[in-house]
Amino acid sequence: xxxxxxxxxxxxxxxxxxxxxxxxxxxxxxxxxxxxxxxxxxxxxxxxxxxxxxxxxxxxxxxxxxxxxxxxxxxxxxxxxxxxxxxxxxxxxxxxxxxxxxxxxxxxxxxxxxxxxxxxxxxxxxxxxxxxxxxxxxxxxxxxxxxxxxxxxxxxxxxxxxxxxxxxxxxxxxxxxxxxxxxxxxxxxxxxxxxxxxxxxxxxxxxxxxxxxxxxxxxxxxxxxxxxxxxxxxxxxxxxxxxxxxxxxxxxxxxxxxxxxxxxxxxxxxxxxxxxxxxxxxxxxxxxxxxxxxxxxxxxxxxxxxxxxxxxxxxxxxx
Amino acid sequence: xxxxxxxxxxxxxxxxxxxxxxxxxxxxxxxxxxxxxxxxxxxxxxxxxxxxxxxxxxxxxxxxxxxxxxxxxxxxxxxxxxxxxxxxxxxxxxxxxxxxxxxxxxxxxxxxxxxxxxxxxxxxxxxxxxxxxxxxxxxxxxxxxxxxxxxxxxxxxxxxxxxxxxxxxxxxxxxxxxxxxxxxxxxxxxxxxxxxxxxxxxxxxxxxxxxxxxxxxxxxxxxxxxxxxxxxxxxxxxxxxxxxxxxxxxxxxxxxxxxxxxxxxxxxxxxxxxxxxxxxx
Numbered sequence: 001x002x003x004x005x006x007x008x009x010x011x012x013x014x015x016x017x018x019x020x021x022x023x024x025x026x027x028x029x030x031x032x033x034x035x036x037x038x039x040x041x042x043x044x045x046x047x048x049x050x051x052x053x054x055x056x057x058x059x060x061x062x063x064x065x066x067x068x069x070x071x072x073x074x075x076x077x078x079x080x081x082x083x084x085x086x087x088x089x090x091x092x093x094x095x096x097x098x099x100x101x102x103x104x105x106x107x108x109x110x111x112x113x114x115x116x117x118x119x120x121x122x123x124x125x126x127x128x129x130x131x132x133x134x135x136x137x138x139x140x141x142x143x144x145x146x147x148x149x150x151x152x153x154x155x156x157x158x159x160x161x162x163x164x165x166x167x168x169x170x171x172x173x174x175x176x177x178x179x180x181x182x183x184x185x186x187x188x189x190x191x192x193x194x195x196x197x198x199x200x201x202x203x204x205x206x207x208x209x210x211x212x213x214x215x216x217x218x219x220x221x222x223x224x225x226x227x228x229x230x231x232x233x234x235x236x237x238x239x240x241x242x243x244x245x246x247x248x249x250x251x252x253x254x255x256x257x258x259x260x261x262x263x264x265x266x267x268x269x270x271x272x273x274x275x276x277x278x279x280x281x282x283x284x285x286x287x288x289x290x291x292x293x294x295x296x297x298x299x300x301x302x303x304x305x306x307x308x309x310x311x312x313x314x315x316x317x318x319x
Numbered sequence: 320x321x322x323x324x325x326x327x328x329x330x331x332x333x334x335x336x337x338x339x340x341x342x343x344x345x346x347x348x349x350x351x352x353x354x355x356x357x358x359x360x361x362x363x364x365x366x367x368x369x370x371x372x373x374x375x376x377x378x379x380x381x382x383x384x385x386x387x388x389x390x391x392x393x394x395x396x397x398x399x400x401x402x403x404x405x406x407x408x409x410x411x412x413x414x415x416x417x418x419x420x421x422x423x424x425x426x427x428x429x430x431x432x433x434x435x436x437x438x439x440x441x442x443x444x445x446x447x448x449x450x451x452x453x454x455x456x457x458x459x460x461x462x463x464x465x466x467x468x469x470x471x472x473x474x475x476x477x478x479x480x481x482x483x484x485x486x487x488x489x490x491x492x493x494x495x496x497x498x499x500x501x502x503x504x505x506x507x508x509x510x511x512x513x514x515x516x517x518x519x520x521x522x523x524x525x526x527x528x529x530x531x532x533x534x535x536x537x538x539x540x541x542x543x544x545x546x547x548x549x550x551x552x553x554x555x556x557x558x559x560x561x562x563x564x565x566x567x568x569x570x571x572x573x574x575x576x577x578x579x580x581x582x583x584x585x586x587x588x589x590x591x592x593x594x595x596x597x598x599x600x
Contacts, residue, residue, distance in 0.1 A: 016393035017446070018438030019400060022355045040470060049564030050554050052470065056477020057550035058543075063482055064489040065542055070535040072528055080539060089543060101471070101478050108458060109327045109479075111392050111446045114439075116351045179435060180399050181406040188399070202529065206536015207543065215544060 013081070013170055013193075014106065014121055017114030021177040028173065029119030032100075035127040039096035046093065055094060059101035062086055066102075070203075078199025083125060083166065084133025084159040085204045089211065089218065092134045092231070100126035120173050124166045128238060133162030135235010138228040151212055151219070152205045159204035160197035161239065167193035169242045182246060326483075327450040334581070335379035335448065340457035341464045341571070342578045346585055347449045351442045353589045357596050359434040364596035365441075371588060372444050379452050386447050393443040400435045404428035455479050460571050473566045481553075485546055492538045 020028070044051050062082045069077040082102070087095035100122050107113035113121040137158035144150020171189040175182035211218055330336070335343070350371075357364050376386050409427030416422070450458070459472050459479075554562075 014396075016396050016439050017351050017442030018354065018435055018440075019396060022352065025355070036471070040468065044470070049562070052473050052566060053477060053554045053557060054550045055474045057481050057485070057546055057553060059474065059478040060481040060485045061543055061546035063478070064485040064546075065539045067486065067489050068493065068535055068538050068542070070528075070531040078532065078535070085539070097471075097474065101475050104475060105478055105482070107446075109450060109455070111389060111443050111450070114351070114393075114442055115348060115446055116355060116442070174399060178403070178407075178431075180402055184402040184406075185399065199532065202532030203536045203539055206533040207540035208536075209533070210537040210540030211543065214540070218544075218547070 013125060013167060013189075014103075014113035015117045015124075015170060015173070016111075017116050019114075019177065019179045020117045020120055020173055021179075022116075024173055024177045025117050025119060028117070028123045032119040032122040032127060035096060036100050036122065039093040039100075039127075043091070043093040043097055046091065055097050055101070058086075058090060058094070059098040059105075062098050062102045063105065068203075070199075072199060078196075078203065080200055080203045081125065081129065081163060081166075083129030084137065084155070084162040084200070085207055087130045087134035087162075088137050088155060088158065088204075088208065092130060095130040095134065096127055099130055102126075120170075124169045124173075128169050128242060129162035129166040132165045132235045132239050133158040135232050135238070136161045139232030139235065142228045142232060148212070151208055155208040156201035156205040160194075160201040161235075163193050163197035163200050164190060165239045165242055168246070172242060172245050175246075176248075186246060326455070328454045329381060329385070329451045331380040331452070333378060333380040333452070335375060336452045337577070338452075338581060339572075339574055339578045340453045340461040342574065342582050343449055343453055344458065344461040344465065346582060347445050349586065349589060350445050353593060354438045354441050356593060357434075357438070360430040361596035361599065363599055364592050365434070365437045367588075367592045367595070368441050369437075371585070371592075372441055372448075375448055376444065379448050381448060381451050386444055386451075389447040389451070390440065390443045393439050397436055397439065400432055403435070404432045407431050460568075463568070464571065469566055469568070481549075485542070485549075488545060489538075489542055492542060496534065496538065 043055070047054060062085075065080050065082055065085075069079050072078045083095070083099050086098050089095075090098060103113060103121050103125050104118060107115060107118050107121065135158075137154045140154025140157055141150040144154065167189040168186065171180070171182065171185035174180040174185045174189075179185075208219075350368075354368060357368070373383070376383055404424050405422045405428060407425055407428035409425035411423035411425050412429065413424040414422070415424070453461070456476065456479075459476050462475075463469065463472050
């Protein structure tokens with residue numbers, strides 16, 4: 001029994017070699033190297049010479065923590081990937097470093113993830129999941145203004161978001177490589193990880209509750225960046241960047257439209273009384289794909305703006 | 320119970336084990352890149368690459384079965400590529416109506432799918448041979464020579480060093496959980512029994528999934544605190560032994576003639592296979 005738990009593969013997110021095209025692999029490597037480089041620099045500033053032993057041992061912790069599981073239902077078990085937890089407990093830069101080390105060792109020792117595509121795996125599980133998780137956590141704790149529920153709910157949501165967005169990134173990379181069409185890869189990866197993310201969220205919340213009870217001081221980690229709202233914005237921006245890349249990878253209409261076309265009820269839909277951004281295509285931008293992305297950006301900025309306005313109003317009414 | 324199983328290295332007296340780690344890493348990466356560049360459907364090229372891999376496996380004395388068992392880890396991901404048989408446009412071979420959609424299995428799609436599988440299978444075999452024939456410290460040295468920053472390599476070295484220690488702690492946590500939980504078995508007249516693996520390994524044990532997740536979360540939190548305190552002790556011990564933040568390493572030995580003699584033909588063979596793949600189209 002114990003030997004089976006020794007080689008963990010918590011989620012189907014480690015891409016093996018052969019599944020990404022060379023171009024996509026190289027782009028991901030470039031992004032990963034840049035991200036890890038910044039993390040190295042910033043964590044050395046924060047930790048100094050403690051960096052090496054601290055990061056090394058904590059990467060081993062993440063690795064071992066991925067072995068701890070619990071039964072969800074029947075034969076399935078929930079595991080931890082750890083991106084959000086690493087960011088929350090260690091700070092974003094150290095979180096990126098530890099997760100990168102874990103991904104690299106999994107690929108090198110267990111062939112869990114390829115060598116050429118390691119850049120993509122580091123980007124997804126080491127950088128995207130960590131930054132998005134940290135951003136959601138800081139946003140949630142800022143909203144909760146120090147109350148305890150902010151820690152647990154924020155941690156749970158951060159972990160869930162980190163897993164889902166990393167899965168979306170994986171699907172986008174597969175689609176760009178021509179390995180799996182986006183219409184299949186995205187729902188499959190996102191769907192599976194929406195469920196896996198729940199397990200991740202629960203374990204993360206449990207771990208944070210434990211640490212908060214025993215060593216509350218550790219929840220202001222040494223490497224933490226200041227400016228919670230800036231991190232929330234960064235996490236949001238990264239999540240957006242990943243999801244907005246999706247239209248570039250697929251020419252197909254979305255699921256509901258497709259079903260409507262197939263079943264023939266597309267005509268019964270009524271036109272909206274006003275059209276600001278018709279069909280998610282921003283008018284005035286010539287290239288249709290760029291227009292889709294621009295429309296997504298505008299929409300998200302509007303939503304984010306409303307959210308910030310609400311947060312400001314609440315703060316004003318409280319003080 | 321210890322986690323020696325985590326060490327991927329298998330010692331053999333073989334030519335491949337004797338090669339310099341830097342040469343092996345560079346050749347492995349070159350092979351994987353070369354496989355990625357091989358066009359879909361270049362069957363002769365894939366056959367030659369397979370022959371090359373098999374030759375390397377035989378030369379390493381690791382055993383074809385051993386390598387294939389380890390290589391099987393990449394197999395489940397093949398499911399992710401299955402749908403490509405339907406989505407690549409080409410001559411339809413088989414039409415089917417699945418979930419209300421008309422799907423056609425095309426020849427181009429099938430060729431692409433098989434090519435992806437071959438690339439993946441070949442690459443993972445090479446990676447298995449690399450890690451099974453090269454001790455991890457030598458692998459880290461090899462990465463240094465590929466210009467990976469020294470700090471990262473040292474962190475990876477520390478991670479490897481403490482993987483087994485902290486992994487053992489995690490196993491002890493799981494054993495303790497199993498020992499402290501049992502299940503009331505209704506079918507055996509309410510007799511208290513310990514299912515194999517402990518109560519939290521079955522859904523009958525431990526109230527509900529949220530409780531089980533919270534317990535597991537507590538284990539993770541506890542492991543984190545132990546690891547953190549251990550890292551602080553390690554850092555203090557390093558300071559006491561003169562650590563000043565500067566990581567130094569011995570200069571790696573020079574390449575030997577043997578390494579060059581083995582590497583050159585392989586590089587030439589890979590180049591030749593690539594040229595052949597493009598010519599034979």
